[in-house]
Each structure stands twice: as C-alpha cells, then as structure tokens.
Amino acid sequence: MxxxxxxxxxxxxxxxxxxxxxxxxxxxxxxxxxxxxxxxxxxxxxxxxxxxxxxxxxxxxxxxxxxxxxxxxxxxxxxxxxxxxxxxxxxxxxxxxxxxxxxxxxxxxxxxxxxxxxxxxxxxxxxxxxxxxxxxxxxxxxxxxxxxxxxxxxxxxxxxxxxxxxxxxxxxxxxxxxxxxxxxxxxxxxxxxxxxxxxxxxxxxxxxxxxxxxxxxxxxxxxxxxxxxxxxxxxxxxxxxxxxxxxxxxxxxxxxxxxxxxxxxxxxxxxxxxxxxxxxxxxxxxxxxxxxxxxxxxxxxxxxxxxxxxxxxxxxxxxxNFADNDAVGWRTYGSTWSAADGTYRATASAGGKALQDTNFANVTYDADVTIESGTGDAGVVFRATQPAVGTDSYRGYYAGLTTSGRIILGKADYNWRQLASAPMPVARGTRYHLRVQATGSTIKVYADDMTTPRLTVTDTTFTTGTTGVRVFNTAAAFDNVAVD
Structure with missing residues (x-):
C-alpha cells in the first residue's frame, strides 16, 4: 500500500x-x-x-x-x-x-x-x-x-x-x-x-x-x-x-x-x-x-x-490514525469510505458502517469524530455482531453526536432503541473526541472532557463484539481510533 x-x-x-x-x-x-x-x-x-x-x-x-x-x-x-x-x-x-x-x-x-x-x-x-x-x-x-x-x-x-x-x-x-x-x-x-x-x-x-x-x-x-x-x-x-x-x-x-x-x-x-x-x-x-x-x-x-x-x-x-491514508483491515457496510489527509471519511447514508475485525468485551474505545455535513449523527459502534448493509443492520451498541446538538447512546438489533441522551453543542466541521468505556453491563460515554461521563447506562444485551464507526444521514470524518 x-x-x-x-x-x-x-x-x-x-x-x-x-x-x-x-x-x-x-x-x-x-x-x-x-x-x-x-x-x-x-x-x-x-x-x-x-x-x-x-x-x-x-x-x-x-x-x-x-x-x-x-x-x-x-x-x-x-x-x-x-x-x-x-x-x-x-x-x-x-x-x-x-x-x-x-x-x-x-x-x-x-x-x-x-x-x-x-x-x-x-x-x-x-x-x-x-x-x-x-x-x-x-x-x-x-x-x-x-x-x-x-x-x-x-x-x-x-x-x-x-x-x-x-x-x-x-x-x-x-x-x-x-x-x-x-x-x-x-x-x-x-x-x-x-x-x-x-x-x-x-x-x-x-x-x-x-x-x-x-x-x-x-x-x-x-x-x-x-x-x-x-x-x-x-x-x-x-x-x-x-x-x-x-x-x-x-x-x-x-x-x-x-x-x-x-x-x-x-x-x-x-x-x-x-x-x-x-x-x-x-x-x-x-x-x-x-x-x-x-x-x-x-x-x-x-x-x-x-x-x-x-x-x-x-x-x-x-x-x-490513518496517517498512511489507507484503511487496510476495515470492512464497510453502506456509505462510500475513503482514507485521505490522515482521516477516514464516509459519505452520508442511512447507517453506513466501517468495522474492524475485533471481538472486545470490556473495552475503552477512543475516536475523533467530525460531522462535515448533513442532518443526522456520527459516532462509534462497539460490541457489534452480524453486520450488514442497512440503517440498523447489526446487533450492538452505538454512541454518537447529532447535528441537533445531543450526545446519544443506543443499541441496534436490526431495529433501534435509544438508551440515553444529553444536550451537547455540536458544530459541523469541529472535531470531537469521543470515548466509550464498557465494563460488564456498565457503559459510560465521554466527549472531549475525559474526566466526567456525559452518559452512563446499565445494559446487559450485548457482551462482546467488534468495534467500528458509523454515520446516519451525515458525512463525517474519523481519526485516532484506539481500542484497549
């Protein structure tokens, strides 16, 4: 490459x-x-x-x-x-x-x-x-x-x-x-x-x-x-x-x-x-x-x-961190994805995903998210299985930022259920650092401030699965992905 x-x-x-x-x-x-x-x-x-x-x-x-x-x-x-x-x-x-x-x-x-x-x-x-x-x-x-x-x-x-x-x-x-x-x-x-x-x-x-x-x-x-x-x-x-x-x-x-x-x-x-x-x-x-x-x-x-x-x-x-302008190892489901200028970009679609070949249970997952255009949301997927092309075509959790100014956490099982949300100013073209900590049934979501979670929920539906990124009716860029 x-x-x-x-x-x-x-x-x-x-x-x-x-x-x-x-x-x-x-x-x-x-x-x-x-x-x-x-x-x-x-x-x-x-x-x-x-x-x-x-x-x-x-x-x-x-x-x-x-x-x-x-x-x-x-x-x-x-x-x-x-x-x-x-x-x-x-x-x-x-x-x-x-x-x-x-x-x-x-x-x-x-x-x-x-x-x-x-x-x-x-x-x-x-x-x-x-x-x-x-x-x-x-x-x-x-x-x-x-x-x-x-x-x-x-x-x-x-x-x-x-x-x-x-x-x-x-x-x-x-x-x-x-x-x-x-x-x-x-x-x-x-x-x-x-x-x-x-x-x-x-x-x-x-x-x-x-x-x-x-x-x-x-x-x-x-x-x-x-x-x-x-x-x-x-x-x-x-x-x-x-x-x-x-x-x-x-x-x-x-x-x-x-x-x-x-x-x-x-x-x-x-x-x-x-x-x-x-x-x-x-x-x-x-x-x-x-x-x-x-x-x-x-x-x-x-x-x-x-x-x-x-x-x-x-x-x-x-x-x-996509510094090589490549995305070897990622698999995509919907949207058009490209690695350029040190970021991984997706065109707007109804639920386009790019996933890694991992299988994490307890996980700390970091990624930078920039919404570039659109009226939906963009963020990270974790503990995901059975992916396919489609809006909610996977089983797992999703945490993201919306263009309406909220941070959200939910789960997909070929349908969508929101678990929590909170107000958060979100500007197009601004990079936000998103972190998910999932330990057992406890899930915490951070944005920019890594000391205090913006969302905390308890859910036992999904225990293990892959990690990735997702867009919904937005074009977005992702960077500095790190999974521990």
Whole structure:
C-alpha cells in the first residue's frame, strides 16, 4: 500500500532530517500493508526500513517474493517480485521466509524453496544477490546452500546475523530442530567451527520453526515460533545466551494469540531503530474471522525490555490514525469510505458502517469524530455482531453526536432503541473526541472532557463484539481510533 507523504513529512525528508519512529504499535493500523503475507524479516538500508515476507498462498503458488520499504514505518511502498523462481533454476515452489542482509557492497537474500521432505529431493536454503535492496535478486551459487537435513532440521526458515566482530551466522530449521552455521565472508559459502563441524544444533524447548537472532547490550537473543502455523496456538518465545551459539537460557513466551484482536501470531523478526533503544517485533497473524490458514497479514508492535534485559510480553494493540491514508483491515457496510489527509471519511447514508475485525468485551474505545455535513449523527459502534448493509443492520451498541446538538447512546438489533441522551453543542466541521468505556453491563460515554461521563447506562444485551464507526444521514470524518 503506497500513499502520498503528508507535506510535513515530505519537508522533513527533503531536509535530510532522520525519522525516529517512536510508536506504541503500528499507529496507522495493523496490518500495516495490504495482502496476504507471512514470515517477515527486516533490514534497515540507508535509513529506510525494509520488510521481506513470504507470499501467503498455497505452496505451488509461492513462486515469488515481494518486499516493502518505508522511511518511517508508516508509509510503505511495495516492491513486487524482488525474487522469482525464474531467477533460481532449482526452485519451483514453496519459496519461504526471506532473510535480508547487506555486505560487501551488495544485498543478499536467503530463502527456502521446494519444502523438501527428505535428502533425496532437490531444494533447501538458497542465497540470492542484488545491487539494490529492491532487487532484482539472482541466484548466487546455482544450487542450495543447505540442501539436506542435519540434526533433524528441515532446511527452511533461515535467519542471518552478523556479530560485532564481523562473523556472520546462519540460523535455520523446521521440524522442531534448529541449527547454526558460520557463513564465510563471501556470504555464499559455509565455514567451520573450531571443532571442524559445519552445523551445531541449538534447538530450545518447544521449538517449532522460525529462528531469529539479535544482540542487545552484549546479550544474544534467540527467538522462535511454537505451535502449528495454521492454528491459533502459533506463538513466539525467546531465550538468551552469552554466545551466538549458546547455550541458551530456558524459554520465555512473549507473543500469543489474543482472542479480542488476532490469532496465529508468530514467525517474527525485530527492528531496532538505529541509534536508539526502540524495538519492534514484526510478525504475521490471522484475522479473527478468517479460517483459511493462508490468510495471514503483517503486523508490528512495540517490544520493550525490563531493566534486567528480559523482554516484556508483547501486547497486540488496536490503533489507526490513518496517517498512511489507507484503511487496510476495515470492512464497510453502506456509505462510500475513503482514507485521505490522515482521516477516514464516509459519505452520508442511512447507517453506513466501517468495522474492524475485533471481538472486545470490556473495552475503552477512543475516536475523533467530525460531522462535515448533513442532518443526522456520527459516532462509534462497539460490541457489534452480524453486520450488514442497512440503517440498523447489526446487533450492538452505538454512541454518537447529532447535528441537533445531543450526545446519544443506543443499541441496534436490526431495529433501534435509544438508551440515553444529553444536550451537547455540536458544530459541523469541529472535531470531537469521543470515548466509550464498557465494563460488564456498565457503559459510560465521554466527549472531549475525559474526566466526567456525559452518559452512563446499565445494559446487559450485548457482551462482546467488534468495534467500528458509523454515520446516519451525515458525512463525517474519523481519526485516532484506539481500542484497549
């Protein structure tokens, strides 16, 4: 998803001022790019952030790799087909988990291909090279770099880490086994350890696949995925060591599915904003309503460390400030919706809705609402289910602001029942901050003043459901959506 940079950001970039993305999550929304993708790995090249994922499709259709670049982790440009099987004579399917790295003035991309099930099959881990981050990448050696099972590890899910002394390491492994090998300085051949071995097994407890290694304050962190990639139990754990080859500490799980936000979260990488101690975990996950295992999307959230260097559990946050001028992940029912100028706009209609794929029970839901024209109302939907096109075609609650000067709270069950209202001056073209706090049967609605609720009701009709925004006979703009 590519968008036009806002004028302020363009001016900053033109001035050469480095961007320091300091966010709590993908503030412009997760997923942060459109399309079905998985297994993201990342690199920072000349001040730009690059994400290289797997195309999440049936194995026989995984014949190419795309990449995405961003100056600020908000605005993303898609680079299609940076590597295809046309450029790798021995690869024909299941091109997985690209791992990018820059060295010797060139860009290297390590990838798995063919999903081999035994040493009798051709495939494994390859390496491609290019002169630019966006490719095109070409097979560097004309054959797999790792083409067989060693220590029980399927040759997939590679990661490359270059230590402070310049030594590069290749970590990889599926089928519940992980290996590490040294890469020679040419980055296209394997070295040996002092004992003469090429591979060392470093499999931690509960390991499934997807190793990722980084270093912080002299400590080596090994991360990996547990569970089945197609199921809800997919998750991320980590361990630490004083050496790039271990031994590693006992595992700690830090990212799991959230039944209110997303499922199947795993196969991660990490971004460290250069020159800072700001870290993000980049991973894939499956929307709650999706049942196809390949319907995976790219997300990132803030990753924080405690004073002792341990990683805090990662919270999958729900935010969208539409700064990327996109509304990936939103589903619309009536009205015409568009994301532009950092807001999400709806044309006037009799009950047009845009909903997220969430399932919150107790919730604090914030959004900015601006009524632009019309004679009706606009606001937020929560604990909603069974949506369809139509005035009150959903089951759930709605809180909004009316052009007649009231704040209202009601519920829809394919009909409308108002629960409460109060006078409030509402001017067209003025932005109002709306907050809903729903805890059990108690619902409180705030507007601008976040200390005193304007409406408080008790209702037990709806206990859980999705969040969204809605218009009724008005055109409106929405911004700064945050759900906790």
């Amino acid at each position: 590519m968008s036009v940079l806002p004028a302020m950001l363009a001016a900053v970039l033109a001035a050469g001022t480095p961007m320091v993305p300091d966010y709590s999550t993908a503030e412009a929304g997760n997923p942060f790019v459109a399309g079905w993708y998985a297994d993201p790995d990342v690199a920072v090249y000349e001040g730009e952030y690059w994400v290289y994922p797997t195309s999440s499709r049936p194995y026989d259709e995984q014949t190419y790799l795309d990449a995405f670049s961003s100056p600020d982790l908000i605005h993303w440009t898609r680079h299609p087909n940076v590597l295809t099987t046309t450029d790798v004579t021995w690869a024909h399917r299941a091109v997985w988990a690209p791992a990018p790295v820059q060295r010797n003035g060139r860009y290297y991309l390590y990838f798995g291909a063919n999903d081999i099930q035994s040493d009798a099959e051709l495939g494994g881990i390859g390496v491609a090279v290019a002169d630019r981050p966006e490719g095109p990448y070409r097979d560097a050696i004309g054959a797999p770099l790792v083409d067989r099972f060693v220590n029980g590890a399927q040759p997939i899910d590679q990661d490359v880490f270059i230590d402070d002394d310049g030594q590069a390491y290749l970590y990889y492994g599926g089928w519940r086994h992980a290996n590490v090998a040294k890469l020679n300085s040419d980055m296209t051949s394997l070295g040996r350890f002092p004992d003469g071995s090429t591979f060392k097994e470093i499999t931690p407890a509960n390991y499934t696949e997807g190793p990722q290694v980084f270093k912080r304050n002299g400590t080596y962190y090994l991360m990996w995925s547990e569970g089945y990639w197609g199921g809800p139990d997919y998750s991320v754990s980590y361990a630490t060591a004083d050496s790039p080859t271990g031994p590693f500490s006992a595992p700690t799980k830090i990212l799991t599915q959230d039944p209110e936000v997303a499922k199947g979260s795993g196969h991660n990488s990490v971004i460290n904003v250069p020159g800072t101690d700001i870290w993000y975990i980049v991973y894939h996950r499956r929307p709650l309503s999706e049942t196809d295992a390949n319907h995976r999307q790219l997300a990132y959230d803030r990753m924080s460390f405690r004073a002792d260097g341990t990683i805090q559990p990662v919270s999958m946050k729900v935010r969208d």
